[in-house]
Amino acid sequence: MDFQVVVLAGGTAKNLIPLVSKEVPKALLPVANRPVLSYVLEHLEQSNLKDLIVVVEGQEAAALVGNWISGAYVDRLHVEVAAVPEDVGTAGSLRAIAHHLTAKDIMVVSGDLVSDVPPGAVAAAHRRHDAVVTAMLSSAPVSGPSESGSSTGKDKTKKPGRYNIIGLDPTRQFLLYIATGAEVEKDIRIQKSILRAVGQMEIRADLMDAHLYAFKRSVLQEVLDQKDTFHSLKQDVLPYLVRSQLKSEVLLNGAPQTEENGNQKVNSQSNQVTLSGILANASTPSFHQLSELGTNGSTRRTHKCCVYIADNSKYCMRLNSIQAFSDINRDVIGEASRLSGYSFSPQNNIIHPSAELGLKTTVGPHCMLGEGSQMGDKCSVKRSVIGRHCRIGSNVKVANSVIMNHVTIGDGCSIQGSVICSNVQLQERVNLKDCQVGAGFVVTAGSDCKGEALAKKEK
């Protein structure tokens, strides 16, 4: 269908420290014991998009991601990995691979997207309107653990306006305004010309930019070439295109080509005019066409910025914070279990056959226990993910937590709402609540932590 797919897998994101490290870049963070990038790749594979370019920040991260993909997707996908320097931003990443982009339209997907919204729908909306850019929006997720009663209220109040402010036209097909929630302080400025052309604008704060875009390649490359300062797609390129949609500065289809000579030319051009006239008159004009005509007869060039709003029944979430990490882990084995690709047991949980459970140990629903993990007696696990080859002692309580691979947990520990990375050692009677423990950390016996990030000091 003449689409090229670029997956921006990022590097070691700063806001996910201590979960990410040199060994585990963001793309490889496990969600239900699978790297988060696999959700994107498999989702694209289901849509028959098997030819992908994955862009990773940093050479080492690229090597890690490349190794993992070559192991997991050989024979299934045709993936190329490109390494870009760190801190070039999403726009910079695309600049770096610009010379590999040849198709008519480019689909840019963030590597941390966990979603089941068909990317084809975005592409189709893009094509149908012949848009310059089409963004996918989804309803903003309610963050925070939904089960653990008291903390829910707190979490909600903690995060106001973290998402986007989005202006839509009455048909909800075109994007008129977009700003990231963090940027908005008191007031937002909306262009009068756009408002005048549309007549009515719907401003929504309950939508989230899912960071899945379809771009027209020629326009994208032109913008990237001309605007050197643009750093991020979401914060620079997209708002720029939206802002300038009624006074387009980008060349849409190149100059109209006329190769005939002599009097044929005049004739064919007038035919062309009639032709486009018939086509234009046939459809209901969007506000772009109306404003193109203008009031004083002068034609202005416009381009279209479209949106595709995902259905509420679809799951769509980005792994861009620690909170999101626990939320996604919880959802993938919980309410959005169709995404995980695992088959659930009658008890609604996944316990690998090689996992060993001690006496009187219970694993509740919406839980996952990786292969080779061992648990002692009288443990209880609720709504948590436990990775591979973990050794868990007796009398351990785990709730709403993510425990990665090769973790050793001593007897009598209690872990709530925490993320424990690989190779961590928890000694006896450790009490953790809402903590993040970085890879390889050793928590000494009897310590009691609440809301802390524990990680090894970088040397």
Next chain:
Amino acid sequence: MDPRRASRTVSDPKIRQVGFFAPPPDRSFSGPPDPISTSTPNPAAATTTAAAANTSSPPPISDLSPSGNSLSPVMIPPPRHSSDTTHRPVPFPPVSPLRRDTLSLTVGSYNNNNNNIISSSPTASFYDESKGITVKVSPTPAASSFPGGGFDLTAVKASSVPASGLTTVSVVKTLPPGFTEKVGGSVEMQNDLPANSKPLKERTSKAERRALQEAQRAAKAAAKAEGSKLSATTSGAVASANAKPTKATKPSSQKNDSATVASSEKKGGDRPPEKDRKKDAPHPRMQYDDKSRVEKAKRRAVVKQTEARNRVELFRHLPQYEHGTQLPDLESKFFQLDPVHPVVYKVGLQYISGDISGGNARCIAMLQAFQEAIKDYSTPDEKTLTRDLTAKINSYVSFLNECRPLSISMGNAIRFLKNRIAKLPLTLSESEAKAFLQSDIEQFISEKIILADKVIVKHAVTKIRDGDVLLTHGSSSAVEMILLHAHELGKQFRVVIVDSRPKLEGQLLLRRLVGKGLSCTYANINAVSYIMHEVTRVFLGASSVLSNGTVYSRVGTACVAMVAHEFRVPVLVCCEAYKFHERVQLDSICSNELGDPDAISKVPGREDINYLDGCTNSENLQLLNLIYDATPSDYVSMIVTDYGMVPPTSVPVIVREYCRDQVWI
């Protein structure tokens, strides 16, 4: 309107049967025709013979010709269209590099990359052959652990960010080296899987095929033996034999297969091959009240079709789906539909969402999409272009038909294109053939649509005088051009635009006309009887003009024409000749299109008057949103076509003398 109207010229029961013709039981009839056979109880054969005889110079038994009263008086010697006689130079195929070619270059380099990985030698020299950029191999720290090695490419353009090379980390193994298609081999295989790419013909049983073959063979022999004079009767027989298998392929045909076949067969023995005739016969329409057929069609369908529940009894045979479910489903399948070319897909989406409507616009959009598709087409190995491309076009057409039923004008255009493909000289190379077809399509658009419109404007403008009040209904591109041209000529006239819900297309026309400075009046169709007092001419557009003079057009046209006729106001229908069809239709029931029933039950933006909100799912409520209606020829004073202004009774002449030549060369 009412087919039993007394004043209708077409009132002979024998002719009526042409419209709803059921094939006679004796389909094996193929012997040498004797004079009695013309009066066999086969009304279709009889009428076709008569109709056919009209063209061949000696009309044998004029008493037998029941269509004489309305059809035969018009006997104009067939003038030739200029485009036939003057041979158009075949444009040399432009050696424009196709997009696919450039694509394959890079892909080739990717595959080189694969080979490199396999041989584990991190050479990156292949990049400069495709891109012409300088490449230096720099072993990065990652190279030791990394299969492909890291490349450091200097960018083509100096940008702030150093360009990065791609490293293939995972490949689909089935991809052979040097494979030019960008998508993997697995995708290629899927091309054959969906059923819609299969030819529909396979459905006939063996016996039916044999029957068809025998009938054809016999007909051919008879045609040769008897010569041109008697071949007309043979054609009738063949037609009846021919109609049967097609009927088996598709559901029960209510249409006049044999009539159309015969009318195309009028020239007699100089066009013997049966396959031509097979193509000429219109495909019998799917009857959507036939459950088993619908099920079958649904399985083939690309577009998900949920049938609407409460359909009006009389219109059950027409397709009607739940609107609103098709588009999201089709959208989500965007990348799965490989057999459909992206441009065709886009046009389909635009049809389904109503972004493109109107006969001319839909036809142009479709043809341009086909043009693009042909441009990107390459014949697969061991297949011939003629056959494979026809199959491809067929699959596109069926896809578009699922998006929205094709209009008659589109059907004509498709037939033209398919004939062009079939008639391609075998000596042409692939690129020449493609260029030939593209220029054919281009020519069709410019001659049949744009130039035709210009000629129509030229003719119709002569009928506009100063002080006229012109009425039009809906939004017709031809009428709009006429009005604008008359205004440019400086004629003083006023325009009344009559509009109707739910589409309110007239408002768009109104907006454009007012923008150009015409003085306009806008009224709803409810007020047509009032406004008609002051009107001096009515100009109407048409979706199609059928050979009995019936004008098949946007719903409401018949009402406007009837009121105008009652008020003795002349009604001029503007229609390009490529929209003419030899079909005969007496009412707007047997062939029509159903729109979204919600469109008439809901008024957007007016929640306060949406009284039907709760009851649309009620068993007792059936909503009917017809798209077209048929205006009887009595109400039409004149039809303005690119061949001049003719009375509606002359339509068959144009169909006979021009359309066949143009469309089915």
